[in-house]
Amino acid sequence: MVRPERRTVRDVRKGNQSMLLRTLYFHGPASRNELTRLTGLSAATVSSMTGDLLAENVVVEAGHVESDGGRPRVILRVNPVYGYAIGVDVADTHVRVELFDLEMNEKAKVEYALRPARHDIELVVRHILAGIDVVLADGGVSAGQVLGVGVGVPGIVERGGDVLVHAKTFGWDGVPLGAMMRAGTTFPVFIDNGAKTMGQAELWFGAGRGAGDAVIVLIGSGVGATVVTDGTTFRGVSSSAGELGHTKIVVNGRICRCGGRGCLEAYVGAEAILDRAGIPTRTADWQAELAGLLETGSPVLAETATYLGVGLSNLINLINPERIVIGGWAGLLLGRHLLAEIRAASADNSLAQPYAATSIVLGRLGPDAVALGAATLVLEKFLSAHPAAQASAVQ
Incomplete structure (x- = not known):
């Protein structure tokens, strides 16, 4: 019989913070009272956690609303420029690299053409890495502000000791894209099937x-x-x-x-x-x-x-x-x-x-939805863990 895993006070706080941050992101801007109602957390817990997030600039004030008989309530929102996410779409005919703020507003984009008959993995990785440099320069964003890079690829993405991609139409059979990306960048990298990244984008923000x-x-x-x-x-x-x-x-x-x-x-x-x-x-x-x-x-x-x-x-x-x-x-x-x-x-x-x-x-969300969805892989990590504690391994 497998014993249930014990949760520490730190685990509970981390889970509560994640729930609070996700609620504020998808249902905000919101006041502390609204966050208390939406999350089911106590007013004291919400006050403590939002105080920490404000101190770290993860959350910012977005104005005030009148309350019934008391002081105006402060409205909070996730800070859209706390960090940035890069989304990559690897397709038959192109490698598209886009830079987004945390509201998923596009800040910069670059695209490299691919010949449909040629999908050399080394060439694809070179395009991705070059594109990262281009969008950071064009967007005026420093490397230290980047929370991660999401990559949407064709085929089956196998997770285990490392990320391997099986894309028969590209001639990729167990291509170690995770290791290749890790060798070329220090940013956290998240890789998934392109249809799944587009699906997450449409699920979160679209139809x-x-x-x-x-x-x-x-x-x-x-x-x-x-x-x-x-x-x-x-x-x-x-x-x-x-x-x-x-x-x-x-x-x-x-x-x-x-x-x-x-x-x-x-x-x-x-x-x-x-x-x-x-x-x-x-x-x-x-x-x-x-x-x-x-x-x-x-x-x-x-x-x-x-x-x-x-x-x-x-x-x-x-x-x-x-x-x-x-x-x-x-x-x-x-x-x-x-x-x-x-x-x-x-x-x-x-x-x-x-x-x-x-x-x-x-x-x-238009034809760029795969890249946007790839960026949501970074956003998902941001919302599910304390931003400063994001893992550096390819996932």
Whole structure:
């Protein structure tokens, strides 16, 4: 029998401080009285903890409000410039590096192009490290103000002794991205699948906000998803849950980039759509080509809406989500032109009751949501532990 872990007074205080900070971040600005009501902590505990956070400049005063018969109440907020987070999106065609303050306002951005056929890991890491230097210089932020770097990558992110990335479409098989980043920077680094980082961003700040059970779908050249149950991302036993693009929709169908046949990605991923329309993809600007195709009325578009609707119906029947959010640069393009058709195809292939309980909507955070989501990995650490005590290891 495993004995329950004993919690010290320090553990309890740390947990209370984390709850207070998260509450203030997501529900603030707020007064101490409001924080007492929202957290369930005692007024004395809230007063003591906010005093400490104010002294460390983690929290700042944001004005006053009148109270009933007493002195005006001080309104508090998390200090947006206490520190900064860097978010990185590693995609088929680019490495994008962005700098954010703690309110997730973009302060600087740089992008490096990648050839779809070349994803050399050393080149990708060089772009990330160079991009960090660029955004800090452009944003006027010193290294000491950076709380960490979040990186969103394709494929499966394996955690153990170190972070390894398995991205078959990139030719990455157990790439030690964690160790490579640690060798190139002293900042804390947090690595996750790009669909999951985008999903967290939409869940916290975008179209997924307020949904306890949701699926956020990323469609670019590939297809991935974040599955959220009871407000928590479901990862599965090996952190590979959400590989929606590699669910099968056609038996012995088109060859997918993963090497399998009939995968959803082989029909609704951007590269696959262009290929099915007869548009060369080797040297094309995929985003421009897809945008142009969507203006043509090509029969490939109706087929794509049907395939995607079928893929979403599988989610509806299997998971019964409250909300499905379609994001990613290709997903947003498809949704702006074909959302009605996608919903209709999903309805035609779903059980009536679960479909009626699900809304299918577009993401609100735009094509940069993966980088924003990667930065939320840093923000999550900031909110869950005392800022000064953040771990320096790659996670």
